[in-house]
Structures are given as structure tokens and as C-alpha cells.
Amino acid sequence: MKTTIAEVGKHVGQEVTVGAWLANKRSSGKIAFLQLRDGTGFIQGVVPKNDVEEETFQLAKDVTQESSLYVTGVVREDERSPSGYELTVSKLELIHEAVDYPITPKEHGTEFLMDHRHLWLRSRKQHAIMKIRNEIIRATYEFFNNEGYVKVDPPILTANSAEGTTNLFHTTYFDEDAFLSQSGQLYMEAAAMALGKVFSFGPTFRAEKSKTRRHLIEFWMIEPEMAFMDHEDSLKVQEEYVSHVVQSVLNNCTQELDVLERDRSKLENIQAPFPRITYDEAVELLHKEGFDDIEWGEDFGAPHETAIAEKYDKPVFITHYPTDIKAFYMKPDPEREEVVLCADLIAPEGYGEIIGGSERIDDEELLKQRYDEHNLSEEAYKWYMDLRTYGSVPHSGFGLGLERTVAWIAGVEHVRETIPFPRLLNRLYP
Structure with a gap:
């Protein structure tokens, strides 16, 4: 048999x-x-x-x-x-019969293993990481399908970007310029106006010359968008989704977590609700921790996020970032226009931001103002403005980076091990 x-x-x-x-x-x-x-x-x-x-x-x-x-x-x-x-x-x-298999049961350097990634995937540890990645994907579909979301696939080739054309991969689309997508968000907003609650899951690309353990050039994003939902509604979806994914891995990947020697006690209490602090409170906390270099209006780096996360044993939302350091489409707080209705979700144990989200601008005049402030072409973004012209509604959404989430849940130090064939600053092989 x-x-x-x-x-x-x-x-x-x-x-x-x-x-x-x-x-x-x-x-x-x-x-x-x-x-x-x-x-x-x-x-x-x-x-x-x-x-x-x-x-x-x-x-x-x-x-x-x-x-x-x-x-x-x-x-x-x-x-x-x-x-x-x-x-x-x-x-x-x-x-x-395999002859002279190159990855023997001994220590090998990272570059050697990356050169043989096609074979390294066969090892017990890498097998465990890929199984956990698969479970996170399965649980993602389960969560959003059960909650009545519709899966929508945004394009990978785009004429413009969600956050400006900085750090995008440029290509020629016959006789016009195009870019590899850094986010499907704008298209998902259009889908939400048609289908209510939607989510996408696909590859995104950022030509960011970063070598940190948190960055990849090509990575996968889960991006839900929700009509008739405000910022607070979105935060609840985020914490329920992340809780569902973590508990699914705990229930279905026991052997894999053991192989990786993951401390499961650090995952067992990852259940909604999650703590929340404002950007203002985060800056104040950092000053108390000795980070005198950070000033109000600056974005947080990895050391800042880690210091904040160390105060909690669950992921923590940092909300209401300054308007000037966030994307053009984020809705200002009606009571304080210098900050926007947004949040980053910071994972525990130094894994950094795993989700970025916000309520989107739904006012046509304010979006036109943002186009001017960010030098965006009204012609190129006309279709996006149409979403506000024809039946605009309050709506919110977020994006979760799959590889950072895998790294956190699996307890893997570097995101290069969380994707089958990583694309890094100096690596396009194999």
C-alpha cells in the first residue's frame, strides 16, 4: 500500500x-x-x-x-x-543515486546556503518554516472567507504607484512607462466600492536598497479593503485576523514549531484585543528610554520599534502618525489634522512592523488637495478620484507583510528564510 x-x-x-x-x-x-x-x-x-x-x-x-x-x-x-x-x-x-550532495550535515555559511537555496529547502528547518508559511496562508483565506470577504487580484504592472514612484522597479509597457506594483491598495479600494469587503494576496516589489534582516526586494502582501468601515473598525479586524493566524499555527504546526525550537508560550497569549498607543505617546516613551535622537514628526526606525514592542507581550498598535510622514491617501483626524487615522502594528520580540493601515480619504476636495501637495498627476490618478466622485463612502484597509509575519511566528531571525527563493539587494540567483 x-x-x-x-x-x-x-x-x-x-x-x-x-x-x-x-x-x-x-x-x-x-x-x-x-x-x-x-x-x-x-x-x-x-x-x-x-x-x-x-x-x-x-x-x-x-x-x-x-x-x-x-x-x-x-x-x-x-x-x-x-x-x-x-x-x-x-x-x-x-x-x-545522488552523488556528492553539496549540503552535508555540517555547518555551512549563509552565502553558500543561499547559493544552494534550491537544495537548502530540503532541510528539516527550512521545511518547517515553509509549512508554517503555508499554514499562515491557509488561515488567511479561512479568516477572510469566513468573514464574507471576496478575493480580488490587483495588477502587478501599474502606470502609477500607491505611495509615489520612489523605490519602484521601472519597466517599459510597449510604448509607455510602467512599474512593478509596490501595493495593490488603490485597486483594492476600487474593488471594495464594488464588492464591499475584499482582500488580495500577491507579490509586491520595492527597489529599496536595504540590507536589514526585515527587508526583501520581492515579498507577499495580504491587503484587505473594507467599505463602510472606519479606522476603529479596521483595527478590530486586524487584531482578530492576526490572532486567528497565530492560533492556527499553534494548533496545526506543533512539530514544525518544535523543530524550530520556538517558545510557544510567547505565542499562546496572542489573542485580541491588542494594546494601543498613539504616536505622541510612543515618542514620549522613547525619550524616557534614552532615545533623544527622535523628534516629533520623524518616522521610527527598527531600534525605536523594538524598544516600544519590548513594553508589551502582544503586538502593539501605534496610531495617529503625523500627516507629513504618511501616504497621501490617509484620512486626517477630524479633531487634529496634523495626524492621520492610521496605525502600524508592531510585532513582539524585535520583529518590527507587520501591518500598516489607515482610514482612507473619502472627500473629493481633500484628495484633490493631496494630489497638489504630492505632485500627483490628476490625469494618471483620475480613476482613483472617480471612487470619491461616484458614491464615496467611509472606507479603511491595511496591508500585512507575509514574510515578516512568518519570521515572527516561526521565530526566524532573517526574512530571507521565510520565502522559498528570496530576492535580496545582491541576490537574483537561484
Whole structure:
């Protein structure tokens, strides 16, 4: 009976066949232990010399790392195994012999591993990170589908940008200029005016020459937009969504979190509501912490965000940033126009901002004023103005960066390990 490693628990005491790769092995004179993986999980295959044919045991001793095999054996329960099971092997069939696999069970430098990212993905740790990423994506669709949102796909090639053309990748679209999208937000606003509550999930690109552990050139964003929702409504959606995702990972990725040695206690209390402080309060807090360099009206850097996050054991919203340092489309606070109705959600443990969101300007005249202040072409952005001209309503939205969220939940230091094939400042290979 053919099965997968993830499904062997359904066949305890039965003989099964699994297609697998050899991750590692060790052997003594009378027994060989094969660490097997098939993409769905990892399991140990035990090959007792006295219970198998001679050529089977010889193959178990000789087979090389990352060779592919059909492994036949009886499924046994084993409390010592991370999966709870092992295979007592009766037969091995070599599919392909791997020779001189470059990533051996020893320490390798980061650049070497990045050059071999296509193979590094096979390792137990990287496998665990990708499974957690997948669970976050699954839980995202689950949350928004259950809440009545419609999935909409904004374009990747755009004629203009959500936040100005700084740090965008330029290309030629036949005989006119185009850019790779840095956000689908403006298009999602149009979709919200048609469908009410929408969300997108897709790649975004920023030509930002940054080498920090939080930045990628190509990354994935989840961007909901909601008609008839104000800033406060949006904050509630954000904290409920993040709580749902974290609890889903805790419930469905136990083995993966163990592989990564993630302290699950730091995730177990991530449930709504989240604490909130204003930008004013954040500046005051930073001054008390010795950050005399930050002045009102300046954006926060990574050290500032980390210092603020250390005061909380949950993600924290920083709200009401100065108007001058935020995007043109953010709605000013009616009671204080020098700040906008926005929030950044800062993850605990030094992982920085994972969500940025705001209530959007819904007044046509104010948006025209913003066009002038930001030197935006009224012709290029006419379609965006039409959303205010024809049936404008209060509306809000936000964007969550997938890779930073994976890094935080999985406890991974650098975002380069949270995406299958990272695009970094000096890396376009493989």
C-alpha cells in the first residue's frame, strides 16, 4: 500500500510503501537507521540486518544522502519519534543515486546556503518554516472567507504607484512607462466600492536598497479593503485576523514549531484585543528610554520599534502618525489634522512592523488637495478620484507583510528564510 509519511499514522501495524529521499543515516553492524523525508514529513526507517535480504541491508549502508528510494516496511508507534511513528523496513528500492550532495550535515555559511537555496529547502528547518508559511496562508483565506470577504487580484504592472514612484522597479509597457506594483491598495479600494469587503494576496516589489534582516526586494502582501468601515473598525479586524493566524499555527504546526525550537508560550497569549498607543505617546516613551535622537514628526526606525514592542507581550498598535510622514491617501483626524487615522502594528520580540493601515480619504476636495501637495498627476490618478466622485463612502484597509509575519511566528531571525527563493539587494540567483 502506497502512502505518505504524513499519513503513516493511519496504517499502524500494516506494511506500506513510501517514496522518499534519504536526509541522513547512521548504521552499526546489525542495524541501519535511515532518516527519510517525502515532502509531507520526516520519519526514521529502521533496517535490521537479520530480518532483511543481504542486498537490502547493503543498500541501507551504502545509499548516499538525498538519493531517492521506495521504502517498504511496517508502521510502528514510537513515542521517541517527533512524528510518533517509525518504519521497520523490509525492502528498499533505489530510484536515483545522488552523488556528492553539496549540503552535508555540517555547518555551512549563509552565502553558500543561499547559493544552494534550491537544495537548502530540503532541510528539516527550512521545511518547517515553509509549512508554517503555508499554514499562515491557509488561515488567511479561512479568516477572510469566513468573514464574507471576496478575493480580488490587483495588477502587478501599474502606470502609477500607491505611495509615489520612489523605490519602484521601472519597466517599459510597449510604448509607455510602467512599474512593478509596490501595493495593490488603490485597486483594492476600487474593488471594495464594488464588492464591499475584499482582500488580495500577491507579490509586491520595492527597489529599496536595504540590507536589514526585515527587508526583501520581492515579498507577499495580504491587503484587505473594507467599505463602510472606519479606522476603529479596521483595527478590530486586524487584531482578530492576526490572532486567528497565530492560533492556527499553534494548533496545526506543533512539530514544525518544535523543530524550530520556538517558545510557544510567547505565542499562546496572542489573542485580541491588542494594546494601543498613539504616536505622541510612543515618542514620549522613547525619550524616557534614552532615545533623544527622535523628534516629533520623524518616522521610527527598527531600534525605536523594538524598544516600544519590548513594553508589551502582544503586538502593539501605534496610531495617529503625523500627516507629513504618511501616504497621501490617509484620512486626517477630524479633531487634529496634523495626524492621520492610521496605525502600524508592531510585532513582539524585535520583529518590527507587520501591518500598516489607515482610514482612507473619502472627500473629493481633500484628495484633490493631496494630489497638489504630492505632485500627483490628476490625469494618471483620475480613476482613483472617480471612487470619491461616484458614491464615496467611509472606507479603511491595511496591508500585512507575509514574510515578516512568518519570521515572527516561526521565530526566524532573517526574512530571507521565510520565502522559498528570496530576492535580496545582491541576490537574483537561484
